[in-house]
Amino acid sequence: MSRADYGSLFSAVEACRGGDSVEERVAGFAERAGSDPFNAYVTLAPERAIARARGLDRSPRTGKLFGLVVSVKDNIAVRDVRMTCGSRILQDYVAPYDATVVQRLEAEGAVILGKTNLDEFACGSSGERSAFGPTRNPRDPERVPGGSSSGAGASVAAGYCDIAVGSDTGGSVRCPASFCGVTAFKPSYGLVSRHGLADMAMSLEGPAPLSASVEGCALFLDAVCGTDPRDPATTATPGRRFRDALSEPLPRLRFGVAREMFDSLAPEVERRTRDAAARLAEGALSEVSMPALEHSLAAYYLITYSEFASAMQRFDGYRYGLRAPDEGLSETTMQNRAALGAEVKRRILLGTYVTMKEYRGKWYSSALAARDAIREGFERAFRQVDLLLAPTMPFPAFKLAERISDPLAMYAADVLTVSANLAGVPAGSVPIPGPGLPVGLQIIGPRGEDARVLRTMAAWEEMAG
Amino acid sequence: MTVDRETIARVARVARLQLSPEEESRLQADADAILAYFSSIQALAGEEAPLAASGELREDAVEPFSRPDEIRRGFPRQKEGVALVPRGLR
Numbered sequence: 001m002s003r004a005d006y007g008s009l010f011s012a013v014e015a016c017r018g019g020d021s022v023e024e025r026v027a028g029f030a031e032r033a034g035s036d037p038f039n040a041y042v043t044l045a046p047e048r049a050i051a052r053a054r055g056l057d058r059s060p061r062t063g064k065l066f067g068l069v070v071s072v073k074d075n076i077a078v079r080d081v082r083m084t085c086g087s088r089i090l091q092d093y094v095a096p097y098d099a100t101v102v103q104r105l106e107a108e109g110a111v112i113l114g115k116t117n118l119d120e121f122a123c124g125s126s127g128e129r130s131a132f133g134p135t136r137n138p139r140d141p142e143r144v145p146g147g148s149s150s151g152a153g154a155s156v157a158a159g160y161c162d163i164a165v166g167s168d169t170g171g172s173v174r175c176p177a178s179f180c181g182v183t184a185f186k187p188s189y190g191l192v193s194r195h196g197l198a199d200m201a202m203s204l205e206g207p208a209p210l211s212a213s214v215e216g217c218a219l220f221l222d223a224v225c226g227t228d229p230r231d232p233a234t235t236a237t238p239g240r241r242f243r244d245a246l247s248e249p250l251p252r253l254r255f256g257v258a259r260e261m262f263d264s265l266a267p268e269v270e271r272r273t274r275d276a277a278a279r280l281a282e283g284a285l286s287e288v289s290m291p292a293l294e295h296s297l298a299a300y301y302l303i304t305y306s307e308f309a310s311a312m313q314r315f316d317g318y319r320y321g322l323r324a325p326d327e328g329l330s331e332t333t334m335q336n337r338a339a340l341g342a343e344v345k346r347r348i349l350l351g352t353y354v355t356m357k358e359y360r361g362k363w364y365s366s367a368l369a370a371r372d373a374i375r376e377g378f379e380r381a382f383r384q385v386d387l388l389l390a391p392t393m394p395f396p397a398f399k400l401a402e403r404i405s406d407p408l409a410m411y412a413a414d415v416l417t418v419s420a421n422l423a424g425v426p427a428g429s430v431p432i433p434g435p436g437l438p439v440g441l442q443i444i445g446p447r448g449e450d451a452r453v454l455r456t457m458a459a460w461e462e463m464a465g
Numbered sequence: 466m467t468v469d470r471e472t473i474a475r476v477a478r479v480a481r482l483q484l485s486p487e488e489e490s491r492l493q494a495d496a497d498a499i500l501a502y503f504s505s506i507q508a509l510a511g512e513e514a515p516l517a518a519s520g521e522l523r524e525d526a527v528e529p530f531s532r533p534d535e536i537r538r539g540f541p542r543q544k545e546g547v548a549l550v551p552r553g554l555r
Binding site: 353 | 468472473476477479480481482483484488491492495496498499500502503505506507508509510511512513514521522523532535536538539540541542548550551552553
């Protein structure tokens with residue numbers, strides 16, 4: 001994203017509010033997305049989008065996102081549009097209601113163009129585990145786009161939308177942003193309602209935006225954040241607009257790097273991240289130690305397995321979804337689940353195992369203790385520094401099929417992103433310009449300091465040019 | 466070995482997962498490798514703190530839904546507007 005492009009989304013909103021045709025704008029995006037060689041979209045809904053655009057053209061032309069084109073990850077409900085969660089068991093399911101984020105985006109004049117591909121039920125880090133085929137990385141189609149919001153990342157990188165709505169449980173928007181060379185932001189836990197998101201691990205996740213620049217992430221938050229009676233974890237809206245925060249003067253901040261986040265990195269990732277951190281911090285950079293991060297992958301996966309195994313019990317095929325022939329309750333449920341993919345089965349199995357009475361103390365309770373230790377580690381670090389800087393991913397995008405058969409090699413991709421979810425803190429990823437494959441810089445802040453993280457992401461965009 | 470084949474078969478039954486012999490064998494190997502890799506976390510084992518409710522809960526009351534037909538449309542099997550579930554007793 002060049003400096004010249006900064007502010008381009010807001011300009012588009014202004015132009016549409018001023019009388020430019022939303023229908024023509026949406027038709028342009030629909031035509032581009034119609035070709036989609038990257039498998040970014042599972043379901044395109046151009047007729048719905050055009051009808052909506054025509055309605056906006058006849059409206060009083062107001063709204064923070066008026067005329068912007070949005071893609072929605074296919075684990076978030078859009079009324080009357082198919083919602084597959086990337087799974088065969090929901091291949092024909094049509095959502096009868098809108099998620100809160102969808103309601104709020106449309107209320108601000110956004111147009112939803114379609115539903116984007118994802119790892120089945122968001123279980124994956126590469127975008128290869130969808131029942132509808134893998135998504136490819138627009139920056140190099142032989143490589144993965146990252147996951148689980150794979151289609152969301154590709155839809156932004158390929159120019160098929162202005163803003164993509166993904167979800168982030170352990171890095172699922174930051175990973176594709178890093179691999180595809182775009183921007184993403186995981187808000188503080190509770191800032192954005194989860195109502196209408198098919199949960200993978202409800203204590204860790206929420207809807208989260210990706211866009212070509214931080215401005216898209218800020219506009220998304222301005223439209224959707226705030227309390228929702230349908231999600232008791234939601235917190236009150238901050239008193240000011242996030243987009244306005246982007247142009248406020250940048251206060252003098254103390255930056256930190258955690259030495260545990262610089263272990264075992266690909267050499268170019270380490271070099272580019274250290275260079276970027278030094279430039280951004282302008283001398284105010286110190287090293288902190290967060291030893292509990294050693295346990296972040298184990299804590300994250302054990303908690304995710306447990307919550308996921310519980311969440312998946314609703315997909316019994318009785319009220320919606322794929323239904324096997326009736327052979328009794330247990331048999332039918334088992335046969336319905338036979339259509340699930342390998343990673344989903346692995347997580348259900350392990351989640352059941354680690355929460356069984358005889359194993360719970362050894363595994364699940366330990367994971368909860370590790371989560372507490374990681375949260376305390378962040379609290380201690382944020383007494384010393386205002387923001388932490390780290391790579392988003394330990395390596396650039398890898399080739400399709402390179403890690404798919406080795407679950408531990410795949411999980412290792414998440415090592416730098418999961419801790420922000422365990423601690424509930426905000427974290428963004430912005431591209432570090434350079435030759436070769438994209439690399440993302442991760443900026444992590446204390447819980448509730450989302451505007452500070454976004455402001456600093458904008459400062460990096462300006463600096464990186 | 467952390468998890469043997471017999472344990473995997475037992476957990477799969479509890480989880481209502483029907484696994485082929487190949488799946489069972491692969492999942493046993495995967496589970497064993499994954500849990501071995503995660504085993505250092507057991508050093509932190511302790512008493513689980515009771516879960517505390519957080520946030521404000523809405524009233525637990527029935528709300529009208531104006532489009533029940535849209536939900537009925539998704540029923541895989543139905544009779545006279547009622548979802549049919551598999552037989553529980555024989």
